[in-house]
Amino acid sequence: xxxxxxxxxxxxxxxxxxxxxxxxxxxxxxxxxxxxxxxxxxxxxxxxxxxxxxxxxxxxxxxxxxxxxxxxxxxxxxxxxxxxxxxxxxxxxxxxxxxxxxxxxxxxxxxxxxxxxxxxxxxxxxxxxxxxxxxxxxxxxxxxxxxxxxxxxxxxxxxxxxxxxxxxxxxxxxxxxxxxxxxxxxxxxxxxxxxxxxxxxxxxxxxxxxxxxxxxxxxxxxxxxxxxxxxxxxxxxxxxxxxxxxxxxxxxxxxxxxxxxxxxxxxxxxxxxxxxxxxxxxxxxxxxxxxxxxxxxxxxxxxxxxxxxxxxxxxxxxxxxxxxxxxxxxxxxxxxxxxxxxxxxxxxxxxxxxxxxxxxxxxxxxxxxxxxxxxxxxxxxxxxxxxxxxxxxxxxxxxxxxxxxxxxxxxxxxxxxxxxxxxxxxxxxxxxxxxxxxxxxxxxxxxxxxxxxxxx
Amino acid sequence: xxxxxxxxxxxxxxxxxxxxxxxxxxxxxxxxxxxxxxxxxxxxxxxxxxxxxxxxxxxxxxxxxxxxxxxxxxxxxxxxxxxxxxxxxxxxxx
Numbered sequence: 001x002x003x004x005x006x007x008x009x010x011x012x013x014x015x016x017x018x019x020x021x022x023x024x025x026x027x028x029x030x031x032x033x034x035x036x037x038x039x040x041x042x043x044x045x046x047x048x049x050x051x052x053x054x055x056x057x058x059x060x061x062x063x064x065x066x067x068x069x070x071x072x073x074x075x076x077x078x079x080x081x082x083x084x085x086x087x088x089x090x091x092x093x094x095x096x097x098x099x100x101x102x103x104x105x106x107x108x109x110x111x112x113x114x115x116x117x118x119x120x121x122x123x124x125x126x127x128x129x130x131x132x133x134x135x136x137x138x139x140x141x142x143x144x145x146x147x148x149x150x151x152x153x154x155x156x157x158x159x160x161x162x163x164x165x166x167x168x169x170x171x172x173x174x175x176x177x178x179x180x181x182x183x184x185x186x187x188x189x190x191x192x193x194x195x196x197x198x199x200x201x202x203x204x205x206x207x208x209x210x211x212x213x214x215x216x217x218x219x220x221x222x223x224x225x226x227x228x229x230x231x232x233x234x235x236x237x238x239x240x241x242x243x244x245x246x247x248x249x250x251x252x253x254x255x256x257x258x259x260x261x262x263x264x265x266x267x268x269x270x271x272x273x274x275x276x277x278x279x280x281x282x283x284x285x286x287x288x289x290x291x292x293x294x295x296x297x298x299x300x301x302x303x304x305x306x307x308x309x310x311x312x313x314x315x316x317x318x319x320x321x322x323x324x325x326x327x328x329x330x331x332x333x334x335x336x337x338x339x340x341x342x343x344x345x346x347x348x349x350x351x352x353x354x355x356x357x358x359x360x361x362x363x364x365x366x367x368x369x370x371x372x373x374x375x376x377x378x379x380x381x382x383x384x385x386x387x388x389x390x391x392x393x394x395x396x397x398x399x400x401x402x403x404x405x406x407x408x409x410x411x412x413x414x415x416x417x418x419x420x421x422x423x424x425x426x427x428x429x430x431x432x433x434x435x436x437x438x439x440x441x442x443x444x445x446x447x448x449x450x451x452x453x454x455x456x
Numbered sequence: 457x458x459x460x461x462x463x464x465x466x467x468x469x470x471x472x473x474x475x476x477x478x479x480x481x482x483x484x485x486x487x488x489x490x491x492x493x494x495x496x497x498x499x500x501x502x503x504x505x506x507x508x509x510x511x512x513x514x515x516x517x518x519x520x521x522x523x524x525x526x527x528x529x530x531x532x533x534x535x536x537x538x539x540x541x542x543x544x545x546x547x548x549x550x
Contacts (some may be wrong), residue, residue, distance in 0.1 A: 003465075005495060005506050007548045012537055066519065069539035257544040271466055324550075 014254070015070055017289040019226035022075040022258055023281050025061050025265050026117075026202035028274065029053045029216045031080040035088040039096055042089070043103045046240030050077065050107045050116075051270070054214045058112040058117055060268035061104030064261055072261065073223070077108060078207035083134040090129040094137045101141035101148045108147040115190075117207030118198045120149040125159040127448065135165075138172050142187040143179030149190045149205035153197040155392040157399045160449040161195075163389065167441050169193055170385030174408055177377065181410035184418050188407040189372065193388050193449035195395030200330040201276050201375070203368075206403055217274035221331065223281045224254040225342075226288040227312070232296050243297070244317040251278065251321025259326045275330025278322035279367060280314070282342035284425035290314070290335050291344025305355030311335060312365035332401055334367020339427045340420055341372050346427035356387070356430050364394045369402035374418045374429045377410040384408065386437035389447075397450050462512045463492065463541040466525060470534025472503035480536070483528050484509060487516045499513065508541065 001390060014020035034045035058075045077084075082100055086092060101119055108116040119141060121131040138150055155161035165316060173193075177185030192205045199210025202219035209217075231246045232238075238246070242370045258276050266273040282289045291302035294310040315335040337359070339345045348354035356373065362367045369391050375384075388404050395402035409418045414431035477496060484491060484507075489547060493508040511521055522538040529536030 002508075003544055003548060005497075005504070007508055008465060008544060009504070011544060011547055012469075066522065067540050068543040069537055070543065252550075253547040257543060260529070260543060260546045357462060 002038060014224070016225045018224075018230050019283065019285055020224050020254060020257070021071040021073050022261050023221045024076050024202055025057070025072055025262060026076040026078050026219050026221070027054050027057050027216060027269070027271065028078045028200065028208055028213055028219065029080075030209060030213065030241035031085045034085060037089055039092065039099065043099060045130055046100065046103055047107050050079070050104075051111060054111045054113070056269045061265050064264045064268065067264070068257070068261060070257055070261060074114055076113050076202070076207060077111070077116045078202065078209045079104070079116065080209050081118055081120040081122065083121035083128070083131045086134065087128065087130040090133070092133070094133055097133050098141045099135070099142065100299045101145050105145035105147050106429055113147070115147050115149050115204045115207070116341065117149040117151070117204050118209060119148050120152060120208050122153045122161050123165040124153050124156045126162065127165060135168060135172060138191060139175035139179045142176050142190050148276050149207065151192045151194050151197060151206040151208060153194040153402070154388070155195040155396050157196060157396050158449055159446070161389060161396060161447040163393045163441065164444060166388050166392065167385050169388060170381040170441070173384055173406060174335065174381055177408045177410055184412070184420065185377070185407045185409045187442040189405065189420060189424055192403040192405045195392045196400060197403075198331050198401055200275050202275075202331050203279065203281065205405070206332070213274070214272055216271045216400055218262060218266040218269070218271050219274040219330065220265075220279065221277040221279060221281065222254050222258035223283070223284045223288075224250070225280050225290050225293060226278065226285070226407060228290070229267045229287060229293045229296055232293065236298070242315065247314060247317035248321035248324075251318040252325045253316060255322040255325035273328075275328045276322070276326045277331030278318055278329055278333040279331065280318055280335045282336060282338065283341060284341055286343060289342045289344035290337055291342050291348055295344065301351055301353035302348040303358045308357070308362050308365055311337070311362050315366050332367040332403075336368045336371060337366055338368070338372035338405075339360055339430065340374060340418070340425040341423060346425065349428045349430055356432055360390060360394070363391065363402060364398060365386070367401060369395070370404045370406060372405055372407065372424065374407045374409050374412070374427060375432050376414050376429055377408050377412050379408045379432050380438075382436055382441050385441040387432070389441060393447070399452070420421065462478050462510060464509050464511055464518075464521070465539050465541050465544060466509060467509070467537040468503070468505040468529065468534050470503055470532070472498045472501050476534055477505060479528050479532050480505070480507070481527065483524055485522060487521055488514045492508040495500060513514065
């Protein structure tokens, strides 16, 4: 036999008991050509373009899923950042721009995808007229749609941090929570604030088909915290070198599976294959947790001393194994530590092992930043902006991508439980500092870009 | 293994009893599927069979074969997984 039976059975076990799956295949579509001075024509062009590119996405992804016996959990679409698409007709009012979000939502439902990303803008240096309108429209746009996701890039290593934008976004996050208060501020789960946002991210809510991308292309994001956890189980005596080796080998295997499936889905729908996002992305399913991997390494509870080192080693090993498996890595490619979506993280908050300050420290060595963090509903706009500014500085100084997804849950206090359901999970509300930063964030302008030669 | 072969890996797992191999292989014969390699073990009454099969000459397409075999699995009370071989080559060979 050309394979050892253990190899075959290992793959089967990864799927049946360790939650190995392809988290998403995301089809990126260029919408720049849809611009039109007439609003109805503009919306019609968006609809035609998205349907034309994506009408076979779900059917073909399901075909490939059956062929290889590996589930593809989500089929999604990302588009050109909408502020660029509305740019040529910047005199439109906000209600008209919200119709673009509604059209995206309607088309996403028609083609059978659960999310469509790209209601987004890049404002790391300054804000254009169309960026301004798009940002102002976000609370209502996310409040009146189900599938639309938004990402705003407010800082880059080369430009520094646009604090005017950070300030404005704090207010937008609060308004978005209010617009969706019946669902505990769920709108904020569809809004990410980014530093050094990748232009080819397949993960929601940051997914977009940015500048430099093809007319359309398909990216894939793998998942496999459960698989990684299982290979390091019962390995108390294993030293760090060997532990890293085991994680690398596993990351190699799951990345190769992702690449094969991504390439074949791309071929089936007649588009080019773009990138694999290597990120370890947890779900609320028991065992499918990055926090549990850290605990399996020997940290009593995620958030305890040692957690940052464990996460850094994990993320680095995943990158090394994944880099061997595919030539085209993109997106966020790190580890995700979302609070509500990872049952182990939620438990760590419940047990008071994890605080927002420790989370911030851990985001300096993974990729996605403060993700799905529920905070008290009465947190001030300035505090939200201050938390975003802190994350921005970690991304800018370390030249890495970071996202922030905070949910000020309306009416909720620290310690209360919030449930979003499904893949979004649940967790206690995290306490934020009682001390403010109003005078700091109220300063106008941009925090200058850092110097990168004096690395201390 | 030649690229033009359409090779499947069929994995059968479940509690051991007479007739599992016969049921699976006669279904493959009915579909004109050629068996390339087969191995079977029983460990503490847990039956496991791995079977490599070429479907390029079959009178059925992949999905029909997969469904046909999974029906046999249900009759026999065993779990049948049918996958293209390429996924294993990708994951387990550098």
